Amino acid sequence: MAIVRQKTKYIGVYFREVQRVGGPGLEKVYYIVFKKDGKVYEEKVGRQYADDMTPARAASIRADRIENKRKSRKQVRQELENERLLTTDRWTLDRLWDEYKAQNQGAKSFFTDENRYKKHLKAALGNREPGTLTPIELDQFRTDLTRKGLAAATIRNIMELLRRLIHFAQKRQLCPVPAYLGELPTVNNQKTEDLTPQQMAKLWEVLEAEPNRTAATLMKFALLTGMRRGELFKLRWTDIENGRGFIHLRDPKNGQDQKIPLSQAARQVLDAIPRTSEFVFPGRDGRQRVDINKAVTRIKKAAGLPEDFRPLHGLRHAFASLLASSGKVDMYTLQKLLTHKSPTMTQRYAHMRDEALKRASNLVDELITDDLKAGKG
Numbered sequence: 253m254a255i256v257r258q259k260t261k262y263i264g265v266y267f268r269e270v271q272r273v274g275g276p277g278l279e280k281v282y283y284i285v286f287k288k289d290g291k292v293y294e295e296k297v298g299r300q301y302a303d304d305m306t307p308a309r310a311a312s313i314r315a316d317r318i319e320n321k322r323k324s325r326k327q328v329r330q331e332l333e334n335e336r337l338l339t340t341d342r343w344t345l346d347r348l349w350d351e352y353k354a355q356n357q358g359a360k361s362f363f364t365d366e367n368r369y370k371k372h373l374k375a376a377l378g379n380r381e382p383g384t385l386t387p388i389e390l391d392q393f394r395t396d397l398t399r400k401g402l403a404a405a406t407i408r409n410i411m412e413l414l415r416r417l418i419h420f421a422q423k424r425q426l427c428p429v430p431a432y433l434g435e436l437p438t439v440n441n442q443k444t445e446d447l448t449p450q451q452m453a454k455l456w457e458v459l460e461a462e463p464n465r466t467a468a469t470l471m472k473f474a475l476l477t478g479m480r481r482g483e484l485f486k487l488r489w490t491d492i493e494n495g496r497g498f499i500h501l502r503d504p505k506n507g508q509d510q511k512i513p514l515s516q517a518a519r520q521v522l523d524a525i526p527r528t529s530e531f532v533f534p535g536r537d538g539r540q541r542v543d544i545n546k547a548v549t550r551i552k553k554a555a556g557l558p559e560d561f562r563p564l565h566g567l568r569h570a571f572a573s574l575l576a577s578s579g580k581v582d583m584y585t586l587q588k589l590l591t592h593k594s595p596t597m598t599q600r601y602a603h604m605r606d607e608a609l610k611r612a613s614n615l616v617d618e619l620i621t622d623d624l625k626a627g628k629g
Contacts, residue, residue: 255268255269255270256268257283260282260307260310261307262307262308262310262311262314263311264284264285264286264311264314265282265283265284265307265310265311265314266282266283266284266285267280267281267282267283267300267307268280268281268283269281272301273299273301273302274301274302275301279299279300279301279302280299280300280305281296281298281299281300282296282297282298282299282300282305282306282307282310283295283296283297283310284297284310284311284313284314284317286314286317286318288317288318293317293324295317295324295325295326296325297309297310297313297314297325298310342381342427343381343382343421343426343427344378344379344380344381345373345374345377345378345379345380345381345382345414345417346374346378346379348382348417348420348421348426348427349369349373349374349378349417351420351426352416352417352420353366365413368409368410368413369413372397372410373410373413373414376393376396377393377414381427381428382417382418382421382427382428382429382430383427383428383429383430385430386430387430387432387434390430390432390433390434391434391435393434394407394411394434394435394437397410398437404437407437408436408437411433411434411436411437412436414433414434415433415434418430418433446569446570446573447557447566447570447573451555451556451557452570454555454556455471455551455555455557456472457555458551458554458555459471459472459551462551462554464547465525466533466534466544466547467544467547467548467551468551469521469524469525469533470484470533470544470548470564471548471551471563471564471567472521473518473521473522473532473533474564474567474568474571475567475570475571476515476517476518476521476571477499477512477514477515477518477571478512478567478568478571478572478589478590479499479501479512479568480504480564480565480568481564481565482504483501483504484532484533484564485531485533485535485540485541485542486502486503486531486540487499487531487532487533488502488530488531488532489527489530489531489532490530491532492514492522492532493511493514494514494519497513497514497519498511498512498513498514499511499512499513499514499518501591504591508593510591512588512589512591513589544564545563548563548564549563551563568590572586572589572590572598575589583595583598583599586598
């Protein structure tokens with residue numbers, strides 16, 4: 253038995269009652285009928301519940317169809333299918349990213365790369381084939397990132413990810429690639445962050461009173477060990493060698509497992525942490541932590557630290573600066589404590605050691621002058 257088409261109060265808008273999709277009972281399926289260029293069209297425009305369709309909406313769609321302001325559902329489906337087929341045959345950046353992602357999900361930087369791609373590359377270049385990208389377009393893309401207020405280091409990382417995808421395609425001979433890959437912005441990575449004695453005292457005071465004990469103890473531990481953010485997040489209780497007084501850093505930034513000494517002060521911080529997880533500073537449900545920015549930024553502001561002070565990386569710099577400026581730690585030892593693969597990174601603190609040596613030299617001047625005065629007396 254055919255389902256009877258019923259009128260609505262709107263001209264050219266009808267409905268049929270059919271079994272509801274995803275629920276019990278019936279729902280209305282709306283149709284529009286109109287004449288254009290001497291031909292009569294009848295088109296389905298949507299379901300009452302599944303598409304939230306109403307007679308008024310159907311009438312509005314009918315008016316748009318008559319005036320060529322809207323495509324039919326069939327036309328839209330066909331265009332999407334054509335686009336899908338076209339994309340399947342083209343090595344666009346989106347398709348390259350999917351292939352690259354499938355082969356690199358185990359990489360340390362995978363989640364960061366995925367966020368960069370989705371946030372910056374997909375909308376701007378995702379539907380483009382690498383071989384069609386011109387030098388002007390690549391330079392314009394970098395300029396657009398700059399206009400968004402992104403830091404030079406962030407822009408460099410985005411551009412490097414784009415280069416990696418293009419090299420990935422070139423190495424596997426998937427598609428033509430451009431000869432020019434865009435300029436990389438110059439980044440000054442020699443920034444060091446230090447805390448004055450007053451800032452250090454204020455920060456410690458805030459940490460002592462901080463209700464978020466995980467954030468407070470993590471920041472204390474960062475200052476006392478110089479560990480990196482990722483190393484702190486991955487740290488497990490089994491990595492703490494209390495008997496030998498060392499911390500085992502597994503799979504750190506430089507790729508090789510390392511050991512750093514566990515000071516008495518750092519040990520005391522650990523003793524105050526309840527063991528609720530295999531991780532020393534656990535995240536949600538005891539799993540490995542992935543972020544703590546909100547809490548540490550709030551602590552930074554409460555302590556009155558400079559706006560550009562990075563709460564965790566800055567504490568690593570403060571750790572290194574304290575040791576270097578003491579004049580009691582040589583650069584080789586500092587390099588090992590910071591687990592720098594190359595001494596080049598450690599050299600940024602050399603000027604602090606030189607200042608300590610100058611102070612020691614001036615002290616000798618004072619001692620000799622005092623001795624001379626005493627001898628004359």
